Amino acid sequence: MLLGKTTKKMSVVSSTVRGRGERRSVLGSWVGEESASMAGDVAGESEKIHVAIRLRPLNDKEKAKNDVSDWECISSNTLIFKSSMPDRSMLPAAFTFDRVFGPDSGTKQVYEEAAKEVALSVVTGVNASIFAYGQTSSGKTYTMSGVTKYALADIFDYIYKNQEREFVLKFSAIEIYNEAVRDLLSSDPSPLRLLDDPERGTVVDKLIEEPIEDWNHLQELFSICEAQRHIGETALNEFSSRSHQILRLTVESCARDNLGAENLSTLTASLNFIDLAGSERASQTWSTGTRLKEGSHINRSLLTLGTVIRKLSKGRNGHIPYRESKLTRILQNSLGGNAKTAIICTMSPARCHAEQSRNTLGFASCAKEVSTSAQVNVVMTDKALVKQLQREISRLEGQLERQAKSSFGGTVSKTNDTAALLREKDLLIEQMEKEIKELTWQRDLAQSHIDSLLKSVGEDRLFRVEENSVSEADAGLVRSNTEREYDQFSMPSPVPNRQLLETQASLEAYSLQEEIPQRNTSESENICRDVPCAEMGETPSTKMATTADETAEVALTTIEETKELCDVGSYDIHEILKRRVQELQKTIESLNQSSPFSSGKGVSLTRSKSKKVVVVTIPSALWSKKEEDEEDSEEDGCNARDSSATDEEIPERRGNSKEEDNKGLKMEHESGMKDSDYPESCVVGTKEDEIIKEIDVHFDDTTSVLDSVAGWKKGKKMMKHQKQPTRELGVISVVEPSRRIPEAMPTTRARDLVSETNRSSNQSPANWSQKFERYRRKIIELWAKCNIPLVHRSYFFLLFKGDPSDNVYLEVELRRLYFIKDTAARGNNPVVDTQIATYTSSPKLLNRERMMLAKQLQKKLSRKEREEIYLKWNIELDTKQRALQLAGKLWTDLRNMRHVRESSILVVKLIGFVEPQYAPKELFGLNFLNPSANQKGSWRDNMSALL
Ligand SMILES: Nc1ncnc2c1ncn2[C@@H]1O[C@H](COP(=O)(O)OP(=O)(O)OP(=O)(O)O)[C@@H](O)[C@H]1O
Secondary structure, eight states: OHHHHHHHHHHHHHHHHHHHOOSOOOTTSEESSOOGGGEEEEEEEEEEOEEEEEEOOOOHHHHHTTOOBOEEEOSSSEEEEOOOOGGGTTSOSEEEOSEEEOTTOOHHHHIIIIIHHHHHGGGGTBOEEEEEEEBTTSSHHHHHHHHHHHHHHHHHHHHHHOTTEEEEEEEEEEEEETTEEEETTOSOOOOBOEEEETTTEEEETTOOOEEOOSHHHHHHHHHHHHHHSOEEOOSSOTTEEOSEEEEEEEEEEEEGGGTTSSOOEEEEEEEEEEEOOOBOOHHHHTOOHHHHHHHHHHHHHHHHHHHHHHHHHTOSOSOOOGGGSHHHHHTTTTTTSSSEEEEEEEEOOBGGGHHHHHHHHHHHHHHTTOEEEEEEEEEEOHHHHHHHHHHHHHHHHHHHHHHHHHHHSSSOOHHHHHHHHHHHHHHHHHHHHHHHHHHHHHHHHHHHHHHHHHHHHSTTOEEEEOTTTOOTTTOEEOOOHHHHHHHHHSOOOSSOOHHHHHHHHHHHHHHHHTTOOHHHHHHTSOHHHHHHHTTOOOOHHHHHHHHHHHHHHHHHHHHHHHHHHHHHTOTTHHHHHHHHHHHHHHHHHHHHHTSHHHHOOOOOOOOOSSSSOEEEEOOHHHHHHHHHHHHTTGGGSSOOOOTTOOGGGHHHHHTSOHHHHHHHTSHHHHHSOOGGGSOGGGOOOOOHHHHHHHHTOOOSSSOOHHHHHHHHHHHHTOOOOOOOOHHHHOOOOOOOGGGGSOTTSOHHHHHHHHHHHHHHHHHOHHHHHHHHHHHHHHHHHHHHHHTOOHHHHHHHHHHOSSOGGGHHHHHHHHHHHHHHHHHHHOTTOGGGHHHHHHHHHHHHHHHHHHHHHHHHHHHHSOHHHHHHHHHHTTOOTTSSOHHHHHHHHTTOOTTOHHHHHHHHHHHHHHHOSSOGGGOOGGGGTOOSSOGGGGSTTOHHHHHHHHO
16 A cells, blocks of 8 residues: 555656756766765764664574574673683674664564664665675575565655655666676676766666665566576585675655756765675585685675775774775665664674684774765756745845844943944045045156246256266256157146146056057156156256155055954954054155255256266256356357347347348247357257248237247256267257246236237237138148147147137147147157157157047046937947047048037047136146246145146
């Protein structure tokens, strides 16, 4: 009845489970060692092998020989040797095992008390093995056949009683005969191979694993195995088993209510019934021929088994020779692995087998010391695994939450203090990160300001000094090519703002990505950075920059250290962080003090240790003294000019001829030197004629800005050039006209100039408007020719809309562009060699700028906004690299003012650091309208105002 119900249930189970095909299966192979990966979620606990001894009764042959029984079970677990023979005195008097069974114990009892628990663990997903070990004819087969049947009956009964789970049973059987593995369910006697599966261990290849349909089916299979097993007659046993037999029942089960759910997991385990061949002595069995050979193999494999057990009983140190026999190889998991194991050692009580019995007891004694670690084997579907892991995570999270609650709640405790410290630490880290940003920003700001001021007040006071040939006093006042190049291709930004710097950084990053030649990279750097590179003495600017760098570094280090401290959970972190903050504050203060405007210190010009030409910038604060020093050495060739010139002389110069005006664009007008006073290579003229023509000289009735400036500068003796042996020095002198309008020019004159210009414009607004348009178109044209950055163009275009006061800016921009164009055109002139190189490389810079804009487009605008812009700019939405296409279209149709305006608006939107209407005109390097901005000490205020 049980089997009938079970049969029906298992059929259903079988089809149901297999139909999913999601779980691992051992079908088609016989696994000698369950894979560790099959191990489920219940970690195995170490458990000793269960060892029982069974004494059989004296058999007829033994009785016939009047043999006596020397063994007696004095308790359920103690066996004594009761022989009084002298040679037995060395044996222990008593042996204790988990269970001992005397001759009167039936197999049922043996099973119940020595094997049942182990056997039934298979239905709970735990592997199990039941051995019968003993000498030949001791009753192993007799015991195991009974134990197997009882166990299977109990398993079937369990299945019947546990309807909530569905089971699949599979059966396989092998024998190891003369070290050959044979499938007992197959009629093919060919030996099977053992395979080493990295995941599942030793596997018998091509072994039949028969799904059990019902009890009768199982009985049939048993019958097949019995018929197939090698049996032979020996002197001791008429039906002696000549092979080791291993019957395996695999039980898989899953909960019925999980079948339709995600949480589908299957328990799977195997129960091995191992009936070993008996150890035998040839002298006793009188084996010869085949039997002798069989006995030899049997003994050898049993010897290996004994060795393995003995080694295992002493711990798992050293090599365990599992692989020395197929028996131990296959049973490796049962011998100390993932399985519960019970060994029933059978003994003959006869005195004639005392020695063999003693060996059996020795084996049993070792076996009981061997531990296994059985686990519940759960095979899960991926879904079930995920589900389970999620549950585990939830559980752990809950646990953490509970711990956190218990930690923060309640009375004041050390844990509470730690939490408060951690919170405080987080705040400090946050604060320091802000400070780092602020310091970095201040550093960039200060450095940029220094750049602009140095460029304006000391624009022409740049030295090139060659250490070996020129003394400091003899050093000529020449401008740095680097500076000029910077002027041309970098957006002049005497009053930078944060976003502008970020944009510059972005462009520099692009340059780095593009592997710009080093020279170009350095070109984009400012003058101050040239100084330390040239190994000159420390200047305020370099000092400040260094200080700021160090500050940022200190701050970063602080953050890192803080994080480390957090990691180690230091309780001193609070104090350390406070100290760090104080240090940072001090550094900020020193940074402020190190400003040349607050310290009042100037450049200390020292000789370069390098033999290379170097460039030095000198703030105007120190310039007077330097000038005085240099006046003493005028005899060197370059005469100081017009040192006594005054503003009053300017009108005379205005009245000079056109030729002289042209010269005014040359360095002579600034420095007071004539062309003839310069080395040929030092003179860089501009095509004033062209300029006059093209801009429709509008200073017919008013003072030319440049002339005025040149005159003032001359009168003010702002610059002196000393004649130098140019060929020896290889230095050049190039002065850019736009540079001749310094911020440091007398502010009254600047205001006058603007007033003058404004007056002129105000007198004829229509005329000014036309001029503005002409200027602007010319500027746009020159921007393109000179490859001026689009950002500069855009801001300039949007900023100067025709206000009369814009006149000055347009004028200067125009002059600057002509100068760039003119100097670039002198391709064979070594004086401008660097500039030409820069000029030719400027299209690359423009390309990089377009790439940057394309990137900004993707970064700043939403997909929808981008698509609208693409459509507006006639870029197909299904084309590739639309952003680059768009960037490539910017500032291309230069005669179309609408295009130019839209390009400008888009560029500004993408850069987005200052709204054009709020952008200061000082952004373009001039400040005629707010002289106070140039006052020393006010630079920080100016910066702040611009931000
Ligand atoms: N406990 C027992 N009670 C009664 N008879 C037993 C008992 N144990 C074994 N026998 C009998 O002893 C004989 C030998 O037993 P069995 O074949 O099981 O020994 P074995 O250890 O398997 O020997 P082998 O190693 O040679 O196969 C059998 O005839 C069996 O019926």
